[in-house]
Amino acid sequence: MDASAAALPLVRTLTLPSEANLNGGVFGGWIMAELDKAAGLLGMRRARGACSTVAVENLRFLAPLRVGEEFSIYGEVESVGRSSMRLKLDGFAASPSGGEQRRVVEALFVSVALDADGRSRPVP
Template identity: 40%
Template sequence: MEQVTPKGDPTLRTLAMPADANVSGDIFGGWVLSQMDLASGIIAGERAQGRVATVAVDAMKFIRPVRIGDVLEIYGWVARVGRTSMGIGLEAWVIRNRIGKREKVTEAVFTYVALDEEGNKRMVPPEA
């Protein structure tokens, strides 16, 4: 059965523009990945209560293309917390041509490490 509602909290919303498209009119996967990195960085930074860095992108799955004019919505959640790292689960959904059907287009898990002011690993603090 197809998923009909996004998992996680709404974190980022943007519009897919012609400058982000390939010759076929589909949005570059790298653009979608960069939007997901921004969204997951917000979640990771909030959970870590400070500076974080992306260290891995796991299980990136492109399900459907994003098209020019689609509204891209990124939903995310803290999937796991380790000593110095966190896994942030993400789903990207679109609203087709700004008014159409909502569809899931991408999912992934981004891994972040918490950093101190000098850029060294630090402990992820307990949840507040």
Template identity: 80%
Template sequence: MSETSEAALPLLRTLTLPSDANLNGGVFGGWIMAELDKAAGLLGMRRSQGPCTTVAVENLRFVAALKVGEEFSVFGQVEAVGRSSMRLRLEGFAAAPAGGERRRVVEALFVSVALDDAGRPRPVP
């Protein structure tokens, strides 16, 4: 998947702040993972037409450092759908806020499960 893939949906875009930084001036990996989880939630809700939750992260790979002051964008697509679960492929990109070249900084595969009103798994339509 790449940002220009027609199947990849833009899911979120945010600016990294000094409060997101580790001691080396890069952005915390945990912050990046939290943003990916938000994006997975949005994509899962769209596909399952209702609430869902992350049950596993099968793969999370940091490809490059994300720096404070950069714009962070997440794109994703549904890779597979089971009875109640979905495999969601996500990629995160960094860019200067004023524009310019984007570079991939993270890729991940999330597994999400659709939930009914009682919080139990339900079929994905």
């Protein structure tokens, strides 16, 4: 997936010193939480309502995300089952002053559409 100018990110944030690990990069757990937020937004849009992450089938850190960089997550629905969706997410880092984005993480999340009682329901 390319981070083209035409596509809007699901999540865009600035990495802060509070997210730093001992190497000056950003904690992988913080990145995972941001990916889960993006999966939630993408899943809710596709399912037209509540959904929940039930699995992360793939999570690959490709390059360090550094404190002070802008972190943008783009996503697309890879496939839809009866009540579940496979969501492909890609995270990119860039200088907040602009410039080239570089891919730092890719993931495949599985999300399930939920009814008002928290049980799975069909994806429309």
